[in-house]
Amino acid sequence: MHLHDTLSRSMRAFEPSPRGGPVLFYSCGPTVYDDAHIGNFRSFLNADMLRRALEFLGHRVRHVMNITDVGHMTEDDNADGGGEDKMAVAGRRIAEAKKSGALPAGTEIDPSDPYAIADFYSGRFLEDARALGLKVAHEAQADPTLMPRPTHCVPQMVALVSRLVDRGHAYVAADGVVYFDVRSFDRYGDLSGNTLEALREGEGGRISAAHQSVKRHPADFMLWKPDPKHIMRWDSPWGEGYPGWHLECSAMAAMTLGEEIDLHSGGEDNIFPHHECEIAQSCCGFGQPTFSRYWFHTRHLIVEGQKMSKSKGNFFTARDLFARGISPGALRLEIVRTHYRLNANFTMQGVQDCQRQIDRWKRAGEALAARVGVSWTGADDLGGAKDAAALAARGDATAAATTGPFESALAAFGDALADDLNISKAMAALNIAAAAEPGGDPARELAALTRMDAALGVISRSTPLASAAPRTDGEFAARVDGLLKDRAAARAAKDFAASDRIRDELKSMGVVVKDGPQGATWSRV
């Protein structure tokens, strides 16, 4: 596999580490003080796609994604943690929602308890993530260590700060805050291309002189801030307080994967300062020359050609879209199909395109499954490869001479994924197979399709969630059935005017009728 590596700014062949074992992959996950939006999910889903692509190509992967449950400051720009904790802000928002009755029924949450707020939103995040097929979120149900939380790792963070202080890479400033000394690490800036000189200029305009005075260098960043009044705080050798926001990932990556990892992913905005600081902390703290062997960053998502923002009305969380009846599979494909190093343009039209696309693949699979005599709903998130192997085993090995279109597509599909995760090209390979004259052994064909779907992760989630399901309570369904019966009678009597009138009436109820060989079926728009 070839991957673009942010640190070397070049395409590099992905070589497994000589240490052996699975590929060690750490992804920066969400901060749970609000619902994750589709832009957040682009980064998480691209990480998931990379992981699935590696697995398709025969690697074993241990994927860890953190869930940040400490709030961090609204004015982290001060680098010493000014402003208000985001958990406190979220608490106020929840308190208001509670007052106005906007919270979902049955939600019991204490807005003044930051842990409760974090639990509330992390629960919702995990629901969304599992719906969208984030494999790590499924695995974490059996092994929670795969999705670590900083509040459970404070001792490790404190230990890391101690090591940095001991090794002379960190110091306690006059204000009692522990800072990382960026000039003690000569590779600081390598990832982002920033130089200490350029950072000193502070052209971002967010560095205030008052906060800089205590630091040895303006780019020095906070590791621990003593603050006995903070909403979330822990004991430490530097006083009761809270950790710096870059620290958690260095500590948790080391704790869950090791001091040197293979892959690290995040959104492009994480490159600086977050990942730059992680490298400094990890390399200096653990004495490793390399923190992550490859760096994978996803560009941002725009919506309908514009930057996503609440004021423009184009700000979507995953659950907003699920509630509108958009299937998780269609949302996943729309978010993931644009190459990860390009800005993706999310559109409602695109979601629809993706739904139709997935439906075609699904039909092709169902047709094959019918011939094999099995039921099939796409690859399972955890057992996709096993399912495919079992199906292939049912196949007729003696028919090896006639390879069908899906089996033939595997090579091109894999090559496309191996080419820096070229998903569009992989989709084209799959489409060419889906459009081809069916051939080969159906069980092996279905196995091939299942393998490709295990890499894309879309077919099994291509129907809307139950929460968005059409109203099918007895009264409504009985009314629809009654009208359909009338319509069937009218059609039998060739009274098509009456038949169309009833169809219009159903349409006004939000019901679309389809006449099939087995009679009419209906669905909600």
Add this chain to the structure above:
RNA sequence: GGCCGGAUACCCAAGUGGCCUAAGGGGACGGAUUGCAAAUCCGUUAUUCGCGGGUUCAAAUCCCGCUCCGGCCUCCA
């Protein structure tokens, strides 16, 4: 101001020197099917790759300039 990406048909999106008179999907249009629809199937849909120069036997692909869009420069996926 500095640094970094991008611009391919109505939309999304591959293609990074000859196999490109540009993949794939959606849409639109035409046909089959249908009482009419829906769904499905078949066909058509960029001699051209933001604009202007240049290099080359050969450029969407390389170089220079310009325009526009996006990102980062201590909130952010």
